[in-house]
Amino acid sequence: MDHFAEFLRTPREIGTIIASSKSLVAAMVDWIEWDRVEVAVEYGPGKGAITREILQRLRRRTTFFTIELNASFAASFRTALPDVRLHEESVENITGICAEHGVTKIDCVISGLPWATFSDEQQDRYLDEMLKKMPPGAQFVSFAYLVGLPLTSGRRFKRRLDDVFTSVETSEIVWKNFPPAVVYRCRK
Ligand SMILES: C[S@@+](CC[C@H](N)C(=O)[O-])C[C@H]1O[C@@H](n2cnc3c(N)ncnc32)[C@H](O)[C@@H]1O
Structure with missing residues (x-):
């Protein structure tokens, strides 16, 4: 099934x-300090x-796994x-998934989730569960489409990031993406 067919089925989950x-992916993964990452997780x-570019940068000793809710995308990915x-x-099951891998913390989350399409409750649940596993200094990177920035949910997500992370940097606009986007680069 292609992306468009999936979007018609579950638009809130998929987001685009x-x-x-490549430009948007580079703006995300090139910011990460890979030498310091023992455990990395990709959301969505x-x-x-994004995974292909993560694989180019991963250190050999790094534990890496991904979490994808949509069955059709999961099949294509595999x-x-x-x-x-x-x-x-x-991703709300991150604690149990970490336990399966025998890891107690995550140093870096690379997120492709469509946060601005989520309800307040979903945003909070996914973020809170993730933050429980992130030690001080852990990195979180996520993109946000320009069209979603003025939405109430998009603004709320950014406020939540500002509240829960020690530093939050917003990249320049990545025009070479459809739709254009910015990247949030956060450190706990
Ligand atoms: C905007 S797409 C991004 C796909 C890809 N990372 C990219 O950047 O091209 C969002 C992805 O997040 C997945 N997703 C949405 N909600 C999720 C959840 N709660 N847990 C795991 N994956 C989720 C969707 O199924 C979809 O594959």
């Missing part, structure tokens, strides 16, 4: 119908556009990247 561009990898561990469930 086109995979992130879809078909793996076909394209069979060696990468994917959990087909919601």
Whole structure:
């Protein structure tokens, strides 16, 4: 099934119908201090556009896994990247998923989730569960589409980031993406 068909089925989960561009992915993953990352998790990898670039940068000793809720994307992902561990469930189960890997903390989360399409309750639940596993200094990176920034939910998400992280940097606009986006680079 292609992205457009999936968007028609579950638009709130997916958030857009086109995979992130190389420019947007670079604006996310090049910011991460990979040498300091022992455990990295990707939220909402879809078909793996960001994952491929993460794999180029991962250190050999780093534990890495991904969490994708959508069954159709999960199937495509497994076909394209069979060696990468994917959990087909919601990110809200991050504590149990970490336990499966025998890890107690996450140093870095790379998020492709469409935060501005989530309800307040979803935003809080996903963020709160994630933050429980992140020690001070951990990094979180996520994109936000320009069209979503003025929405109440988009503004709320940014406020929540400002509240819970020690530092939050917003990148320049990445025009070479459809839709154009900014990247939030956060440190706990
Ligand atoms: C905007 S797409 C991003 C896809 C890909 N990372 C990219 O940038 O091209 C959002 C992805 O988040 C997934 N997703 C949405 N809610 C989720 C949840 N609660 N847990 C895990 N994945 C979720 C969707 O199924 C979809 O694959």
